[in-house]
Amino acid sequence: MTDIILKSNLGRRKFVNRLMLGIVILLTALAIIPLICIVGYIIYKGLPAINWDFFTKLPVPVGESGGGIGNSIIGTLILVAIASVVGIPIGILSAVYLSEYKPAGAFSSCVRFVVDVMLGIPSIVLGIFAYLTFVKPFGHFSAISGGLALALLMIPIVGRSTEEILKLVPNTIREGAYALGVPKWKTILRIVLPYATKGIVTGVMLGVARVAGETAPLLLTAFGNHFWSKNINEPIASLPAQIFEYAKSPFDDWIQKAWGAALVLIVLVLTLNVIARVITRGRFKNAS
Amino acid sequence: MNYRGLAKEIELKIHSDRPARKWPVEAFFKWGTFAFAFLIIVLLIWMIIAIAIQSQLSLEKFGFQFLTSTDWDPVKGLFGALPFIYGTIVSSIVAIAVAAPISIGVALFLTEMAPKWLRTPIGFLIELLAAIPSILFGLLGLFVFVPFVREWIQKPIGKILGWFPLFSGAPIGLGMLSAGLLLAIMIIPIITALARDIIGNVPNIQKEGALALGATRWEMIWKVVLPYARSGILGAVILGLGRALGETMAVTMVIGNRAEIKASLFAPSHSMAAVIANEFTEATGDLYLSSLIEVGLILFLVTFLLNALARFLIWSVAKGPKGGIRA
Amino acid sequence: MAKEMRTEKLQAWYGSLHILKGIDMVIEKNSITAIIGPSGCGKSTFVRCLNRMHEVVDGTKVEGKVWFEGQDVYDQQIDPVDIRRKIGMVFQKPNPFPTMSIYDNVAAGLKLNGIRNKKILNEAVERSLRMAALWDEVKDRLNYSGMSLSGGQQQRLCIARALAIQPEIILMDEPASALDPISTSHIEDLVVELKNEVTIVIVTHNMQQAARIADTTAFFLNGNLVEHDKTDKMFMSPCDKRTEDYLTGRFG
Numbered sequence: 079m080t081d082i083i084l085k086s087n088l089g090r091r092k093f094v095n096r097l098m099l100g101i102v103i104l105l106t107a108l109a110i111i112p113l114i115c116i117v118g119y120i121i122y123k124g125l126p127a128i129n130w131d132f133f134t135k136l137p138v139p140v141g142e143s144g145g146g147i148g149n150s151i152i153g154t155l156i157l158v159a160i161a162s163v164v165g166i167p168i169g170i171l172s173a174v175y176l177s178e179y180k181p182a183g184a185f186s187s188c189v190r191f192v193v194d195v196m197l198g199i200p201s202i203v204l205g206i207f208a209y210l211t212f213v214k215p216f217g218h219f220s221a222i223s224g225g226l227a228l229a230l231l232m233i234p235i236v237g238r239s240t241e242e243i244l245k246l247v248p249n250t251i252r253e254g255a256y257a258l259g260v261p262k263w264k265t266i267l268r269i270v271l272p273y274a275t276k277g278i279v280t281g282v283m284l285g286v287a288r289v290a291g292e293t294a295p296l297l298l299t300a301f302g303n304h305f306w307s308k309n310i311n312e313p314i315a316s317l318p319a320q321i322f323e324y325a326k327s328p329f330d331d332w333i334q335k336a337w338g339a340a341l342v343l344i345v346l347v348l349t350l351n352v353i354a355r356v357i358t359r360g361r362f363k364n365a366s
Numbered sequence: 367m368n369y370r371g372l373a374k375e376i377e378l379k380i381h382s383d384r385p386a387r388k389w390p391v392e393a394f395f396k397w398g399t400f401a402f403a404f405l406i407i408v409l410l411i412w413m414i415i416a417i418a419i420q421s422q423l424s425l426e427k428f429g430f431q432f433l434t435s436t437d438w439d440p441v442k443g444l445f446g447a448l449p450f451i452y453g454t455i456v457s458s459i460v461a462i463a464v465a466a467p468i469s470i471g472v473a474l475f476l477t478e479m480a481p482k483w484l485r486t487p488i489g490f491l492i493e494l495l496a497a498i499p500s501i502l503f504g505l506l507g508l509f510v511f512v513p514f515v516r517e518w519i520q521k522p523i524g525k526i527l528g529w530f531p532l533f534s535g536a537p538i539g540l541g542m543l544s545a546g547l548l549l550a551i552m553i554i555p556i557i558t559a560l561a562r563d564i565i566g567n568v569p570n571i572q573k574e575g576a577l578a579l580g581a582t583r584w585e586m587i588w589k590v591v592l593p594y595a596r597s598g599i600l601g602a603v604i605l606g607l608g609r610a611l612g613e614t615m616a617v618t619m620v621i622g623n624r625a626e627i628k629a630s631l632f633a634p635s636h637s638m639a640a641v642i643a644n645e646f647t648e649a650t651g652d653l654y655l656s657s658l659i660e661v662g663l664i665l666f667l668v669t670f671l672l673n674a675l676a677r678f679l680i681w682s683v684a685k686g687p688k689g690g691i692r693a
Numbered sequence: 694m695a696k697e698m699r700t701e702k703l704q705a706w707y708g709s710l711h712i713l714k715g716i717d718m719v720i721e722k723n724s725i726t727a728i729i730g731p732s733g734c735g736k737s738t739f740v741r742c743l744n745r746m747h748e749v750v751d752g753t754k755v756e757g758k759v760w761f762e763g764q765d766v767y768d769q770q771i772d773p774v775d776i777r778r779k780i781g782m783v784f785q786k787p788n789p790f791p792t793m794s795i796y797d798n799v800a801a802g803l804k805l806n807g808i809r810n811k812k813i814l815n816e817a818v819e820r821s822l823r824m825a826a827l828w829d830e831v832k833d834r835l836n837y838s839g840m841s842l843s844g845g846q847q848q849r850l851c852i853a854r855a856l857a858i859q860p861e862i863i864l865m866d867e868p869a870s871a872l873d874p875i876s877t878s879h880i881e882d883l884v885v886e887l888k889n890e891v892t893i894v895i896v897t898h899n900m901q902q903a904a905r906i907a908d909t910t911a912f913f914l915n916g917n918l919v920e921h922d923k924t925d926k927m928f929m930s931p932c933d934k935r936t937e938d939y940l941t942g943r944f945g
């Protein structure tokens with residue numbers, strides 16, 4: 079380290095320091111500008127499409143005016159609900175095993191590795207798997223297959239974040255419960271999980287936000303429709319797939335609707351994210 | 367204060383040795399949660415097997431040629447994946463070339479150079495960027511970004527460097543360059559977040575040592591932080607690469623979806639994920655479908671290997687370099 | 694005096710570390726037993742072995758016997774959970790349950806073990822808080838978070854929590870080491886009060902504390918019990934040279 083000081087002259091070194099600071103600030107601006115542009119532009123283009131009918135009506139054929147994307151909004155909610163019902167318990171309970179019962183060992187390392195791998199699998203590949211498993215054998219697209227494809231995406235997100243949060247639970251409170259003769263399972267349910275609730279909820283919300291905007295696997299599973307869905311064993315519309323369909327079309331009215339749907343989706347996703355992160359920020363205030 | 371005057375119920379429920387009503391809840395709970403953890407492993411293995419089996423038809427018919435043939439002709443029943451592989455790789459390389467320096471710069475700014483009050487809000491914005499669904503990137507890409515690239519990037523570059531194959535051809539916007547740049551925007555938050563955590567792990571004692579010797583902040587970063595975090599940052603970049611390779615919606619909306627291999631970055635191209643998304647539900651015939659699934663299998667294996675490599679690199683930093691001082 | 698507990702060739706490991714090397718010791722009923730010794734001598738591990746808390750950490754092992762109520766605590770038939778209800782524990786750092794109110798903290802042991810009768814709970818909470826000399830300070834804010842109390846109050850809350858399930862013995866692992874002198878003296882007074890009701894084993898690194906409150910004192914060194922005797926006798930005329938060296942501050 080001393081050679082830096084001896085060999086170089088101070089003026090030049092300070093200049094380099096300033097220059098690099100400038101460059102780094104520039105790069106940061108470059109990274110953040112797209113966020114502002116995306117949100118701003120979607121609001122600008124999407125707002126005119128928004129009205130009461132947009133949320134409550136079905137899509138109409140080309141040429142007819144009016145109509146909405148009500149079925150896609152409901153569809154996305156149904157798909158996310160299916161994904162949550164399946165994905166959240168698997169994610170949380172597997173994390174409980176890893177963190178509370180077997181923090182070390184080959185099996186747990188293996189599970190962690192698999193979770194990492196699943197986080198990195200392209201969603202379209204999960205879509206293929208869901209198609210092969212839940213669509214092909216039954217011969218038709220369905221909401222349930224779409225929901226399960228999204229669950230595959232959700233499991234590693236929820237599992238990973240839950241395990242990280244459970245690791246932060248101080249051991250002293252677990253021991254406090256054991257010393258009262260509380261069995262381990264009850265300690266987990268009544269002491270450890272309540273302590274970690276906020277963090278777990280945060281992870282769940284981030285997972286929900288992630289799958290709510292996911293499109294690729296739905297193209298191969300939930301497919302889409304233009305009606306109110308009555309049966310989760312049939313194809314179902316979703317916001318992202320509807321955006322894709324409209325955006326590819328040559329009709330101005332549809333493209334307009336795509337922007338409107340985009341606005342609804344981005345509000346949904348960013349709201350979930352902001353809430354989730356605000357929750358986490360408060361976490362250590364009451365529990366330090 | 368009659369401590370020994372135990373209420374009957376306390377005596378019964380707390381201190382009797384009650385061997386009779388012992389449910390095996392503990393074991394049930396332990397093995398129940400174990401079953402869920404095990405299920406995750408089963409899911410992955412099942413996934414690999416299912417996709418591999420369904421690729422069988424195409425694997426047998428085309429063999430290794432699948433990777434080297436450029437013919438993708440559903441009508442004639444000829445399927446070669448090279449154009450998609452090429453498109454995926456080149457667009458991802460463009461993305462990484464743009465995203466890696468920016469992300470590392472932002473990560474350094476957030477950990478070492480920015481004033482403390484600025485770090486949280488900027489980190490927050492970057493995290494929000496990561497949360498935006500890819501379909502929305504695609505939508506903006508198609509209607510805003512593609513025209514922008516055509517007018518402000520392709521036209522000026524084409525005028526000056528049009529003789530160079532990489533930048534030849536008509537500036538139509540849709541194509542490899544737009545896809546690569548859009549991917550770059552999408553993976554910047556991912557690489558930044560990981561790189562930030564890794565740089566944050568560099569022991570203070572080493573950084574303070576450099577500063578105490580009179581190094582400027584940048585010299586400290588250059589001589590201490592970056593060498594220490596090198597392999598972890600590489601791991602972060604590789605994870606970003608994995609994400610870029612598998613990205614579907616945004617790419618398919620801006621890459622042009624044409625199964626050709628052209629030297630020019632301006633030309634329309636295609637990608638592995640995009641071809642699956644576009645043709646899967648319309649694929650007629652088992653061989654066609656099987657070929658698309660094989661594309662998925664290749665994509666899966668490549669991202670799998672990249673992820674494993676990246677995790678290893680990041681993990682090796684978390685442990686600290688050999689012989690390094692550990693705080 | 695009546696015998697409450699007896700250990701027989703008690704050995705303990707943490708990983709490959711041999712921490713307790715065969716302890717034979719008797720703990721008398723309704724008395725205060727202090728355990729002293731330099732850091733790392735195994736005194737904390739010893740008390741954690743008495744109510745089978747040592748084994749909740751991965752990679753630990755225990756051998757030997759601990760006799761309590763005519764049974765070996767380490768017998769195959771015995772559920773450690775039952776043992777811990779009879780032998781309570783207070784830790785070095787106060788560890789009230791952060792998500793619970795003061796009331797719920799004290800009632801936790803009862804509630805989590807299936808007692809829901811409000812009348813019993815109310816009674817047990819008040820009695821335990823009174824015994825822990827905390828009632829007057831918290832009776833008007835039982836619904837506040839346990840974390841809202843000061844460090845010394847939190848530790849007394851933890852003692853009340855341990856008392857609520859009416860154990861025979863309370864093990865205290867340096868309960869005052871994280872506290873200021875005034876809180877420490879509160880705890881000491883409390884411990885002396887409590888010995889009429891429960892048997893107390895207290896680990897301490899503070900020899901004056903042992904001298905002030907303990908009926909008998911045991912000196913541990915390198916995983917061995919060097920000497921165990923009436924406190925006065927130990928401090929006035931220890932039998933073992935090593936005890937004398939330690940008490941006079943020559944090492945440790």
